[in-house]
Amino acid sequence: MTRGKKQSLSADELLKQALLPEDEQPYGVPENWIWTRLKAITINYDSKRVPLSTTQRGTMEKKYDYYGASGVIDKVEDFIFDERLLLIGEDGANLVTRSKPIAFIAEGKYWVNNHAHVLGMSSIMSLDYLCYYINSIDLIPYVTGSAQPKMTQDNMNKIPIPVPSIVEQQRIVDRIESLFTKLDQAEELAQSALDSFETRKAAILHKAFTGELTGKWREEHGIGKDTWSEKTFDQVADIKSNLVDPSEFMDSPHIAPDNIERRTGRLLEYRTIKEDGVTSGKHKFYKGQILYSKIRPYLSKVVLVDFDGLCSADMYPIEAKEDTKYLWYYMLSDAFLEQASSAGSRSVLPKINQKELSRLKVPIPTIPEQQEVVLILDKLFSKEHEIKELVDVIDQIEGMKKAILARAFRGLLGTNDPTEGSSLKLLIET
Numbered sequence: 262m263t264r265g266k267k268q269s270l271s272a273d274e275l276l277k278q279a280l281l282p283e284d285e286q287p288y289g290v291p292e293n294w295i296w297t298r299l300k301a302i303t304i305n306y307d308s309k310r311v312p313l314s315t316t317q318r319g320t321m322e323k324k325y326d327y328y329g330a331s332g333v334i335d336k337v338e339d340f341i342f343d344e345r346l347l348l349i350g351e352d353g354a355n356l357v358t359r360s361k362p363i364a365f366i367a368e369g370k371y372w373v374n375n376h377a378h379v380l381g382m383s384s385i386m387s388l389d390y391l392c393y394y395i396n397s398i399d400l401i402p403y404v405t406g407s408a409q410p411k412m413t414q415d416n417m418n419k420i421p422i423p424v425p426s427i428v429e430q431q432r433i434v435d436r437i438e439s440l441f442t443k444l445d446q447a448e449e450l451a452q453s454a455l456d457s458f459e460t461r462k463a464a465i466l467h468k469a470f471t472g473e474l475t476g477k478w479r480e481e482h483g484i485g486k487d488t489w490s491e492k493t494f495d496q497v498a499d500i501k502s503n504l505v506d507p508s509e510f511m512d513s514p515h516i517a518p519d520n521i522e523r524r525t526g527r528l529l530e531y532r533t534i535k536e537d538g539v540t541s542g543k544h545k546f547y548k549g550q551i552l553y554s555k556i557r558p559y560l561s562k563v564v565l566v567d568f569d570g571l572c573s574a575d576m577y578p579i580e581a582k583e584d585t586k587y588l589w590y591y592m593l594s595d596a597f598l599e600q601a602s603s604a605g606s607r608s609v610l611p612k613i614n615q616k617e618l619s620r621l622k623v624p625i626p627t628i629p630e631q632q633e634v635v636l637i638l639d640k641l642f643s644k645e646h647e648i649k650e651l652v653d654v655i656d657q658i659e660g661m662k663k664a665i666l667a668r669a670f671r672g673l674l675g676t677n678d679p680t681e682g683s684s685l686k687l688l689i690e691t
Contacts, residue, residue: 279297279298279301280295280296280297280685281295281296281297281298281421285421286421287421288671289671290423290425290670290671290672291425291672291677291679292679292683293425293426293677293679293681293682293683294423294424294425294429294672294677294683295423295424295683295685296421296422296423296424297421297422297424298418298419298420298421298422299380299417299418299419299420299421299422300418300419301383301422302382302383302385302386302391302422302424303347303380303381303382303383303386303391304380304381304382304383305378305379305380305414305418306346306379306380306381307378307379307414343369343370344381345366345367345368345388346366346367346379346380346381346388347364347365347366347367347379347380347381347382347388347391347392347395348364348365348366348367348373348377348378348379348380349363349364349377349378349380349395349412349417350363350364350376350377350378350412351375351376351377351378351411351412351413351414351417352376352377352411353404353406353409353410353411353412356400356401356404356410356411356412363395363396363400364391364392364395364396365392366388366389366392378412378414378417384427385424385427386422386424386427386430387427387430387431387434389430389431389434390430390431390433390434391422393433393434393437393666393669394422394423394666394670395420396666397663397666397667397669397670398420400412400420403416403417403419403420404416423670423671423672425672425677426681426682426683428681429676429677429678429681432676433669433670433674433676436669436674436675436676437665437666437669437674440665441662441665444658444661444662447654447658448654448655448658451651451654451655451658452651452655454651455651455652455655459524462642463594463595465638465641465642466590466591466593466594466595466596466638467594467595467596469590469594469634469637469638470591470594470596470624470634471624472486472489472624472626474634474637474638475626475630475633475634475637478630478633479630482629484627484630488626488627488630489624489625489626490624490625491622491623491624491625492622492623492625493619493620493621493622493623494618494619494620494621494622494623495619495620496582496623497581497582497583497588497623497625498551498579498580498581498582498583498588499579499580499582500577500578500579500615500618500619501544501546501550501577501578501579501580502544502577502615503544503545503546503578504542504543504544504545504574505542505543505544505545505571506542507534507539507540507541507542507543507571508540510534510543510545510570510571511533511534511535512533512534512535513533513534513569513570513571514531514532514533514534514568514569514570514571515531515532515533515534515536515537515539515543515570515571515572516528516531516546516552516564516566516570516571516572516573516576517531517537517572517573517575517576518554518556518557518560518562518573518575518576521552521554521562521563521564522562523560523561523562524560524561524593524598525593526563526564526565526589526593527564528564528566534571539571541574542574543571543572543573543574544571544572544573544574544576544577544578545569545570545571545578546566546569546570546571546572546578547569547578547580548566548567548568548569549565549566549567549580549585550565550566550578550579550580550585551563551564551565551566551578551579551580551581551585551588551589551592552564552566552572552576552577552578552579553576553577553579553592553618554573554575554576555575555576555577555612555613555614555615555618556575556610556611556612557610557611557612558598558601558602558604558611558612558613559598559601559602559611561592561593561597561598561601563589563592563593565585565586565589577615577618583625583628583631584628584631584632584635586635586639587631587632587634587635588623590634590635590638591623591624596624597621597623600621600622601613601618601621604617604618604620604621
């Protein structure tokens with residue numbers, strides 16, 4: 262057990278201090294495991310860090326890697342460590358948003374800034390085991406402060422840790438890594454297929470609205486490319502503004518930008534006006550119209566609806582003057598996206614207003630050719646929903662990893678040997 266200033270305490274007192282009372286244990290573990298706190302099984306290296314001047318940092322730029330909560334690589338000398346140690350981010354931005362790894366293992370010579378705690382292990386704790394465990398739990402209860410939240414050393418030391426034997430810890434790490442390797446391979450294949458589809462879809466849409474996709478059709482019908490023209494958006498569609506009192510449409514579907522999947526034209530789950538508790542004015546839309554989010558146009562949230570309802574005032578109901586599905590497909594293309602993204606006003610919350618949308622350019626062939634474009638695109642994208650299921654697969658893989666970790670630290674991966682000695686003895690001897 263790591264000893265601090267309280268060296269006068271007896272062995273029994275130190276043991277009592279290290280063990281977690283049963284009523285504070287987060288969940289049950291095998292009988293030959295124990296619950297303790299992080300402080301009891303780690304060696305804190307935080308005090309070894311010494312700030313350097315700008316000049317000193319500059320002279321050491323090319324020597325050592327930097328590891329910290331931000332994950333940015335830098336160089337310096339006095340914070341040097343030359344061991345395999347665990348780093349736990351203390352910076353609130355990383356802890357709260359989980360935008361970076363919470364804990365990771367640094368190896369070799371490196372330095373660490375003051376946004377991460379540096380820990381070595383006692384003889385009863387595997388660094389890899391602890392790293393997986395720390396990244397599997399919610400650290401928010403150990404974060405303090407609101408303006409600049411962080412996890413202090415005192416709070417970090419209180420984190421409860423389930424401790425099996427050191428041999429079992431390695432078995433658990435091996436099983437986790439074996440299972441994660443298989444899941445990572447599956448995720449890589451799913452992501453590769455998804456990326457390939459997105460690239461292929463973008464290329465097909467480009468061909469569709471440059472006339473290349475229907476070149477053969479025009480040849481068969483004796484039609485030249487000169488039948489195509491470029492029109493402004495307001496020439497090919499009416500942008501509707503029809504604000505109504507939602508209290509008169511309580512059972513109507515309510516569609517907001519969050520109900521539309523970005524860049525796919527896919528409508529997600531939605532609720533009624535009543536279920537969403539809507540009180541402010543909304544646009545009335547009708548079956549066969551296109552709903553387009555004017556907020557953050559770079560997200561490309563556009564859907565073709567087959568029912569009546571109300572939509573957010575942050576959306577435009579659009580009624581096409583040409584083939585509706587042709588216009589919808591065009592609004593999903595990179596060509597439209599680039600125009601809309603650059604036309605949008607305001608930098609804090611990008612938004613495309615009606616005047617800006619009206620000026621966007623739309624390539625328009627004859628109605629029969631528009632219908633042929635739609636026919637071809639429908640056929641090519643007929644299995645898009647199957648591809649989109651890959652997104653769900655990727656999400657499921659992440660869920661499976663979390664489930665594996667949850668089982669691992671409860672002794673439920675089938676690796677625990679109940680005949681092995683209790684880790685309590687090791688804690689006593691440490």
